Amino acid sequence: MIIAFWISLFLVFYTFFGYGIVLYVLVKLRVAIKGKRKIPDNGGNWPTVTLIVAAYNEQDYIIDKINNTLQLNYPKDRISFIFVTDGSNDKTPDLIATYPQIKLMHRPERSGKIAAVHRAMKEVTSEVAIFTDANTFLNKDSMLNIARHYADPSVGAVSGEKRVSIEDVADATAGEGFYWKYESKLKTWDSELYSVVGAAGELFSVRTSLYIPVEPDTILDDFMISMLIAEKGYRIVYEPMAYATETGSENVKEELKRKVRIAAGGIQSIVRLKALMNPFKQFTLTFQYISHRVLRWTVTPFLMILAYILNLLIVTEGGAPIYLALLGCQTMFYGASLMGWLLETRQIKIKILFIPYYFCMMNYAVLAGQLRYIKGSQSAAWEKSKRR
Numbered sequence: 001m002i003i004a005f006w007i008s009l010f011l012v013f014y015t016f017f018g019y020g021i022v023l024y025v026l027v028k029l030r031v032a033i034k035g036k037r038k039i040p041d042n043g044g045n046w047p048t049v050t051l052i053v054a055a056y057n058e059q060d061y062i063i064d065k066i067n068n069t070l071q072l073n074y075p076k077d078r079i080s081f082i083f084v085t086d087g088s089n090d091k092t093p094d095l096i097a098t099y100p101q102i103k104l105m106h107r108p109e110r111s112g113k114i115a116a117v118h119r120a121m122k123e124v125t126s127e128v129a130i131f132t133d134a135n136t137f138l139n140k141d142s143m144l145n146i147a148r149h150y151a152d153p154s155v156g157a158v159s160g161e162k163r164v165s166i167e168d169v170a171d172a173t174a175g176e177g178f179y180w181k182y183e184s185k186l187k188t189w190d191s192e193l194y195s196v197v198g199a200a201g202e203l204f205s206v207r208t209s210l211y212i213p214v215e216p217d218t219i220l221d222d223f224m225i226s227m228l229i230a231e232k233g234y235r236i237v238y239e240p241m242a243y244a245t246e247t248g249s250e251n252v253k254e255e256l257k258r259k260v261r262i263a264a265g266g267i268q269s270i271v272r273l274k275a276l277m278n279p280f281k282q283f284t285l286t287f288q289y290i291s292h293r294v295l296r297w298t299v300t301p302f303l304m305i306l307a308y309i310l311n312l313l314i315v316t317e318g319g320a321p322i323y324l325a326l327l328g329c330q331t332m333f334y335g336a337s338l339m340g341w342l343l344e345t346r347q348i349k350i351k352i353l354f355i356p357y358y359f360c361m362m363n364y365a366v367l368a369g370q371l372r373y374i375k376g377s378q379s380a381a382w383e384k385s386k387r388r
Contacts, residue, residue, distance in 0.1 A: 002319075005310040008303040009326075015300045019291040020182075023189045030193060037192055040151035046078050047150050048126035049143060049205075053083045054116045055134035059091040065134050066099055074143040082123060083134075084116040114221040118213045130205040131222065135246055136162075138203060142242035146205050149237045156210045156234025157226045159187070159196050160203030160242035178355060179362070184240060186292065191238035194284040197292045198269075199226035199236060203244035210234065215272075219265030227273055230285060252344060252361065259362055263369020266297035298370075301363040308334070334360065 010018075051069060055062060069081060081102045085093045087110025096104045105120055121129060128150055132138060138160075146158045164180050190196045201222035206229060214224045226236050270293075277294075279286040311327045333356050340357030343350055 001310055002314060005307060005314060008307040008310065011295065012300055012303050012307060014291070015295040020186055020189075022291075023186065023193060023288075027189045027192045039148055042148055042151035045151075046075055046144075047128050047147055048078050048080075049074065049128040049130055049147055050080045050082060050124045050126040050208075051130045051132065051143070052117065052120050052124070053081075053132055053134050054113045054120070055083060055085050055088065055092055055096075056110070056113070057088050057090045057092060058134040059095060061135045062092050062095050065137070066096065066102065068137045070099075070101060071140060072138060072143050073140050074147070079143065080126065082120045084120045086110055086116040086119070112216065114214060114218055115216055117221065118216075121208075121211055121213070124208055127208060128205055129208050129211060130203075131201065132203045132244055133201060133246070136202045136244035137246070139241075139243055139245075142203065142244075145239050145242040146203075149239065150207065154235050155207075155237050156229040156232065157199060157204065157206045157236040158242075159199035159205075159226065159236060159238050160244055161187075161238070161240040162200045162202045163243050163245045165245060165247050179358065187238040188240060190288055190292065191236070194235065194288065195230055196236040196238045197227070197230070197285070197289045198223040202246065203242060207234075219261065219268050223265070223269055224272065227269070227276065227289075231273065231275055231282075233282065252357075256361055256365055259365030260368045260372060263297060263366040264373040265369075266293065266366075267370055267373045270294055270297060297366060301366045304363060337361075 014022075051072075053065065053069070055065075058065070066083075072079075082105060083096045083102050084105045085096065086105075086107045088106070089108075093104060093106040096102055103123070105116075105123070107119075117131065128147060130143065130146060142160060146160060149155050149158045161184050162180055187196050198220075199222050204222055204226060206225065210229045210232065212225065212228045214221055214228070218224050230236050273289075275281065276286060276289050308327075308330050311323060311330060314323045315327050336353050337356040337360040340350070340353030341361075343353065344357070
């Protein structure tokens with residue numbers, strides 16, 4: 001029982017904090033031996049790029065998104081724009097149609113985002129395809145900062161940074177912003193060591209020649225598309241100087257809905273990316289993939305529960321004082337999370353409770369997402385979460 005407790009506690013710690021420590025050390029060693037990875041000089045020979053935006057009923061955002069898109073810095077003769085609005089029944093297609101610089105692709109039926117992206121990719125002739133969401137806004141040099149990495153032939157995809165605006169947010173969804181700051185740091189180190197393990201759909205790009213259409217029922221299409229490229233032996237580079245900014249979820253309920261979908265998609269991705277679990281093929285990538293993704297999406301939430309139960313049993317049977325101290329720490333942390341939830345339901349905001357509340361909510365979402373995947377009730381064409 002004691003051995004099981006320490007293994008459980010170690011894996012929980014490793015998943016959320018230990019991997020970051022190990023990764024930091026490995027990056028420092030790599031830089032000391034080989035030097036810091038350098039961004040290749042393309043000599044001003046910019047690749048042709050196509051920016052693809054899949055929009056579904058985004059009439060409240062779409063004009064701002066278009067203005068943001070058309071103001072991006074990139075050679076005008078090397079960039080084109082495609083907006084796909086399949087299934088939209090508001091004014092989104094009509095508003096886009098007033099801009100001749102943008103190619104509008106619209107069908108009245110709704111088949112899901114990935115079906116729309118596949119349809120758009122059939123029209124892409126550029127060297128690089130860049131994907132971004134309709135409700136996110138890009139920094140002006142994002143296209144330049146992404147495209148420069150493709151001068152390196154080992155790079156198959158480039159992921160931008162997701163930034164969540166948390167100004168004036170006074171509830172537990174502020175934890176989303178803190179979470180993404182931590183994730184950004186891990187991705188920076190992942191990229192420096194070898195490769196990012198999956199791109200976020202808010203802003204990512206691929207070499208058009210490497211794009212593989214994923215199954216139409218794919219939940220995390222951005223993750224799958226990028227990891228299939230990594231599976232071929234190409235690197236996914238993280239570029240924090242290309243960033244997409246969006247507001248946080250409208251409330252915790254909306255954030256939970258999003259997290260449950262991601263968790264269901266995570267399990268689906270693990271099932272479909274079985275080759276990445278083989279360390280003899282690409283050891284470093286497999287190490288990063290299991291440490292950064294697989295543990296979070298599979299066993300860690302169960303180990304959190306197991307560690308607490310075992311800790312309680314050990315203390316009940318008269319374990320050493322250290323077990324009582326660990327039980328006290330766990331109880332305080334989960335108690336703070338529970339208190340955060342109770343106060344949230346009463347519209348009482350205490351910032352110190354945001355982090356434990358968001359952390360536990362995130363792990364609950366993994367359990368709910370696993371159940372949803374097993375039941376087959378998560379559709380690829382999902383109802384998007386409401387944003388602030």
